[in-house]
Amino acid sequence: MDHELFSSPASELPQGPYFGTFGGRFIPEALISALDEITDAFAKATVDPGFVAELHRLHRVYTGRPSLLTEAPRFAEHAGGARILLKREDLNHTGSHKINNVLGQALLAQRMGKTRLIAETGAGQHGVATATAAALMGLECRIYMGAQDTERQALNVARMRLLGAEVIAVEAGSRTLKDAINATFRDWVASVDTTHYVFGTVAGPHPFPMLVREFQRIIGLEARAQIEELVGRLPDAVTACVGGGSNAMGMFHAFIPDSGVRLVGCEPGGDGGELHAASLTRGTEGVLHGARSMMLQDDDGQTIESHSISAGLDYPGVGPEHAWLHDSGRGEYRAITDAEAMEAFRLLARTEGIIPAIESAHALAGALQLGRDLGPDAVIAVCLSGRGDKDVDTAGKYFGYFDANNEED
């Protein structure tokens, strides 16, 4: 594809540390030096033709980019007849958009002379991608994962170990993604001389929100060109699921200047009641994991545990650039319940033969709602951020696809 991978220095869009009043660095002084080093290395790498060429090469021959744009007409019949186009990040090597960021950061780690990668993971997709990049580049790798997530995503734990990574089950706190992030920061502060923290989403202290977005920006750049080629115009809306928000920022960023394109982020609405992970639509402003953003917290500022059927969206915070898009009105965010996401999950499988990640099913559910509102002339692009193989167990239980007593089988 003929486009610049990274934002132009002349871009008027925010490049961090701040996105409006959000972002920054709320982090121990001990890590400031490492964050400065990453900021500096990234700035130099993005203008180094050698770095850009190597990342392009890996995208092409390793990840399988550009990812396809697939129209979903039978699915779209359930969305008021609007045209629905799927940006197929599920077809990437390792099965999700996470590899885009990880390959970029692993190359950056090599440039900085680091020999070890560490990362947090929720559903396991980012951990698998990081373990993959470490194997590819011959780096040591340790992944922190909440103990609750190692239980519900056991297959991904085995995948990471198969790839040579050490997986640590974090028993602290709520035993989910937020606690894995705490544990990874603790490792990093003691190992920063040799170790790069491959942050998995557009949250955390500067430069991570900007840096991860820049590595994910390729999703929207490709999609924008592919959609124009296919339908001859820009879409009316793009949708993406938002946990921390990296696939959504990647999908949205190239469209921010296109005021006619609605940017619709789909948050995990959980059970529709008190159990959810909708930091933007139902949270408040605060500081979590190194940045000021929107989050779930109580009256004293203690983080409230989030809930989602999707482990990858089960996070009580969100990236600061989303908080800015939400605050400024450029982005629209809505909560999709577990039930709505699972219905869209099954519908895509049955109408198009594509099993999406439950995370991505939130974006599909958002597209169904939008299509019914906008009618048959609308064009809606969905970021299908990952594939659903890892979710078959969850879905099988949810829909009752496992035989209750199959001893006779």
Added chain:
Amino acid sequence: MSTAPVLRACAAENRAAFIGYLPVGYPDVPGSLDAMRALVAGGVDIVEVGMPYSDPGMDGPVIEAAGVTALAGGVRTRDVLTAIEAVREAGAAAVTMTYWNIVERYGVEAFARDLAAAGGSGIVTPDLVPDEAGEWIAASDAHGLDRIFLVAPSSRPERLAYVAGSSRGFVYAASTMGVTGTRAEVGSAAAQLVADTRSAGAEHVCVGLGVSTREQAAEVAAYADGVIVGSALVKALDSGGTAALERQAAEFAAGVRDRG
């Protein structure tokens, strides 16, 4: 009142100050107040009242576990103020150590006002660097509170100057690249860090992270204005209640006087 006069008085006695950390609400709120009184009875100069937090990224397993217990028991931000008052009544200076979201949620100006009214000297801010501290700098100026920022072995000279210039009372030097917890030895980088932080303009530099014995306290006291102990005190409280805590505190109080 700033901690600076306390540190100067210790220096006049040719010793370092003993600064002891305990989390409020552990094992419960009344129990934590008793523990802090025992710490004062054992000879602590400044109590660092810790506010438990759901995501304590700078803390090791001992303090994190105590925080989990305290939060499960229902500790609230306002309990910090009660603890500060108890420490002041017992006769020691008091600061609080808290992750920044707790203060933001309370309201930076309101927290500064209430902390000063309770007799607190200031705040140790493990996850707030001066770069992000505009509101806190204004509020601490308005209420005469210490701003105790951190430096670390990774801090470059320009950062040391910036942090030293932004702090009041003392600068908290992290002895090692790591989180709170007891260690077999205090980081060898600590003495150099203290010297560099003084050269960068800090009047007082106190050292924390990893101090767990009287001997280590004496070793640090030889070059620092204060020795900060946390996890070792929580462990003493766990193992033998307030009596064991008071004995352990007395050991550290002796250590800071053994500077040789």
